[in-house]
Amino acid sequence: xxxxxxxxxxxxxxxxxxxxYPPLLLATTAAAMDYEVGIFFTFFGLNLLKKKKLxxxxxxPAGETAMPMPIPQIVGMLPGMTGMATLMMKxxxxxxxxxxxxxxxxxxxxxxxxLIACEMTKAVMKIKDKDLIENCTPGGAATFLEFASEAExxxxx
Amino acid sequence: xxxxxIVKTLDAKxxxxxxxxxxxxxxIGEIAIGEFLEVIATDPGSVADFKAWTNSTGxxxxxQSVDNGxxxxxxxxxx
Numbered sequence: 001x002x003x004x005x006x007x008x009x010x011x012x013x014x015x016x017x018x019x020x021y022p023p024l025l026l027a028t029t030a031a032a033m034d035y036e037v038g039i040f041f042t043f044f045g046l047n048l049l050k051k052k053k054l055x056x057x058x059x060x061p062a063g064e065t066a067m068p069m070p071i072p073q074i075v076g077m078l079p080g081m082t083g084m085a086t087l088m089m090k091x092x093x094x095x096x097x098x099x100x101x102x103x104x105x106x107x108x109x110x111x112x113x114x115l116i117a118c119e120m121t122k123a124v125m126k127i128k129d130k131d132l133i134e135n136c137t138p139g140g141a142a143t144f145l146e147f148a149s150e151a152e153x154x155x156x157x
Numbered sequence: 158x159x160x161x162x163i164v165k166t167l168d169a170k171x172x173x174x175x176x177x178x179x180x181x182x183x184x185i186g187e188i189a190i191g192e193f194l195e196v197i198a199t200d201p202g203s204v205a206d207f208k209a210w211t212n213s214t215g216x217x218x219x220x221q222s223v224d225n226g227x228x229x230x231x232x233x234x235x236x
Contacts, residue, residue, distance in 0.1 A: 006213075029175040032182035033213040098173045107179055 007036040009148035011156045012045035017059040017089055020048055022157045024104035030153075031111035038151075039108075040144040041136070042118035045157075046125065049117050049132045054101040061085040109135045116143055161193050161219055161231060169198040170227070177203050178210050185216060185234050193219060196230040203228050 008030045012023035023045070027037045041049050048054065061067045061076035067085060075081065099107075108115070115136040121127070122138075129138075148154045167184045169177035177198045184194055196207070204223075207230050211218040220231035 025175055028179055032175070032178050033210055096173045097171050097176065099176050099179075111182075 005034060005036045006153075007147075007151040008038075008153040008155070009144065009151040010037070010039045010154075011144070012039050012041050012048060013043045013157065015044040015047035015053075015057060017057055017086070018064075019045070019157060020054075020057050020101055021104075023155075024048075024101060024108060025099075026155065027113050028104050028107045028111065031108065031113055035153075036114075037108075037111075038114040038116060038144070038147045040116045040118065040139065040147075042121050046118055046121040046127060046132075048101070048105070049115060049136050050127070051131060051133055054105060057101055058082050058086040059089050105133075109133075114147070116147075161233075163195045163231065164188050164192045166195040166197065169196055169200075169203075171199055174200055174202050174206065178206055181207075181210065181232070182214075185232065188234055190234050190236060192234055194232045194234065196232065198228045198230070199226060200228070201226075203230070207232075 008026070010023045010027055012020075014020065023039050027039050030037045048057075060082045061069055061071065062073060062081070064076070065073070067076075069085065069088065076085070116139040117132055117136040119138050119140050165184060165188050167180055169180055172180070177196065177200055181194070181196050184196070188194055200206075204221075207218060207221070211232060216235050217233040218230060219233045222229050
């Protein structure tokens with residue numbers, strides 16, 4: 001195929017359930033639509049590249065005013081509430097047959113999505129290369145910007 | 158219009174967005190150019206999504222129908 005592929009560049013900066021899903025959903029879908037896809041994992045988003053981390057991604061009910069749980073905000077901050085909200089959220093998602101984060105990451109890797117791990121974040125959070133999955137490449141702001149400069153779509157999540 | 162010969166059927170029922178599209182992408186890779194893939198889905202968003210996906214990839218949405226919440230798409234692999 002000689003025609004140039006469209007490109008999408010995504011910044012993944014969060015690692016809770018509502019922040020982790022959109023970059024991986026959109027990246028895998030874009031790859032299925034024959035886009036060239038790159039995700040820059042920075043700040044908390046870098047956690048998504050950690051080995052065995054995707055099963056442990058959570059949601060906190062504190063500050064999440066649209067959680068379908070009829071509890072006051074202050075209760076959401078109590079110990080154990082994050083775990084409970086996470087269990088509930090995961091069970092709703094499972095019932096709706098939503099892909100797991102690990103499935104999406106596997107598809108992303110399989111379809112050649114470029115996974116860029118922010119070097120600065122690694123240093124700040126003392127994350128070692130060996131903590132991260134093997135399919136990511138190290139990079140920085142300039143790496144992302146060069147990739148994004150030729151993208152039709154750029155998203156910050 | 159040439160005759161539609163379906164060589165593969167993908168059951169994407171009960172899957173949420175974007176899994177029907179992701180599975181379709183995989184399935185289309187397993188058939189030859191000119192062949193037809195049938196996809197059965199229940200996601201109401203799939204109507205818009207399959208239109209967008211075929212527009213974007215260039216594969217042809219040869220037929221589509223809905224019956225009692227079951228969506229059926231027939232896609233011709235074009236490349």
